[in-house]
Amino acid sequence: MVLGFAALIRAPANSTGTRAIARWRVAGGTDYLRSNPTSRHRVTVTGISIIRAELPFHAPFRISLTRTESTTNLFVRLTASDGQVGWGEASPSPAITGDTAATMAAAGPALAEVILGRTVSDIGGAVRAMRARMVGQTTMRSAFDMALYDLAARQAGLPLYAYLGGANRSFVTDNTVGMDTPKAMAETARGFVAAGFTAIKAKVGEGVRQDVARIRAIRTAIGPAIPLRIDANQGWDVPAAIAVLTQTEDVGIEYCEQPVRRGNIRGLKQVRDSVAIPIMADESVFDHHDALRLAAAEACDYLNIKFSKSSGMWVGRKIAAVAEAAGMACMVGCMSETRLGLTAAAHFISAHPIVRYADLDSHVDHTLDPVEGGMEIHRGRVVIPDGPGIGATLSDDFVAECEVEDVLA
Ligand SMILES: [Mg+2]
Incomplete structure (x- = not known):
């Protein structure tokens, strides 16, 4: 034969x-x-608009890597053949993802070509096609991923958390204190607590002496009961990380994010093995492949998922699955999104109990809130809307003032 x-x-x-x-x-x-x-189930994407929004901050925000005074975010608005509309947001953080507003604007139309005409529910197919078209550009790809989830959930008539298989849960978010003098950071942290926040995150990563002083000043200002997390944004080497975390062991730090450079997995493990404070990977984990490597190396206790790194929720769910299998809890964080992108993240958290920590505070820094609907923070807890999809849109008045690029069928 x-x-x-x-x-x-x-x-x-x-x-x-x-x-x-x-x-x-x-x-x-x-x-x-x-x-x-x-x-x-053949509802397809028939129209795509990319909206460029300039969003100034109340005050400059400094971390060990950068200092920023505003953000230029790109929004993706998808229209489907049944008339429904889905929204996604991309907020660039060049020092972390390599993406800028300019590179996102250049990538947007090429990604839109891949998405136009696709079946709305085929999010996995869209994610694979975007990845095949363009490596990198995780931030812009995440905006399309988010808009597709919004559309698919709207079509199912479900809030996004329910579409993802979860329930509507409220949860605590921290508010982040940018890097400054110990005195200024302590005052800012005290102000956040007075405003109702029940967890504080502090940016450090400049040097042992200054960082120990910052951490001690903030703890004194907020008292012993408020959870305090710190984030070095890769700012230390291994000896500095061990020195700071050893000298502040009595301060009650909940965990430390990304003490060393993102590629230094061995160093991350060295720090973890040397200190009592749990270690969270942030810049070291973009996708599920990174998560698996970190888990295999036993290099950290927690993973920080951000859609701008993972290229959206599709891969974000895979990171959560690896974390769960490895016995690691997660946080979901943000770059400088408005409440639109943050609300998508809030739905994700609500649907994934392996996400124990939330850092959904970027809108607090913005002088404008152009979002209708969406999540709210009440006494430090995030409350998620119950309407279909993400349940947040940009206001028409705001869009009218933005640069809009239409990609039509
Ligand atoms: Mg971080």
Whole structure:
């Protein structure tokens, strides 16, 4: 018998003698999966707009890597063949992802080409197609991923948390104190607590003496009961990280984010093995491949998921799954998103109990809030809307003042 290239192999009969699964495999072929052209779930993306928004901050925000005074975010608005609209947001953080407003604007139309005409529910297919078109550009890809989830959930008539298989839960978010003098950081932290926040995150990573002084000043200002997290944003080397975390062991630090450079996994593990304070990877984990490497190296206790690193929720869920399998809890953080992107993150957190910590505070720094609907923070807890999809949109008045690029079918 001659076996041709397209020889078919029939699944074996089961014990009842019937062929339970009519499964055929094409040897060497690739058409295991074919779209069914008669499927009634064929709502497609028919229009795409990319909206550029300038968002100034109340005050400059400094971390060990950068100092920023404003953000230029790009929003993606998808229109579907049934008239529904989905929203996504991209907020660049060049020092972390390499993406800028300019590179996102350049990538946007090429990604839009990949998305236009696609079935709305086929988020996995869209994510793979975007990744095939463009490596990197995780921030801009995340805006399309977010808008597709918004559309798909709207079509299902469900809030995004329910579409993701979760319940509506409120949770604590911290508010982040930018790097400054110990005295100024202590005053800012005290102000956040007075405003109702029940967890504080502090940016450090400049040097042992200054950072120890910052951490002690903040703890004194906020008292012993408020959880205090710190984030070095890769600012230390291994000896400095061990020195700061050893000298502040009595301060009650909940965990420390990214003490050393992102590629230094061995150093991250060295720090973790040397101090009592739990270690969270942030810049070291972009996707599920990174998560698996960190888990295998036992280099950290927690993972910080951000859609701008993971290219969105599709891969974010994979990171959460790796974390769960490895016994690591997660945080979901942000760059400088408005409440639109933050609300998508809030739905994600609500649907994934492995996410124990939240850092959804970037809108607090913005002088404008152009978002209608969306999450609110009440006494330090995030409250999520119950409408379909993300439940947040940009106001028409705000969009009218922005630069808008339409990609039409
Ligand atoms: Mg961080």
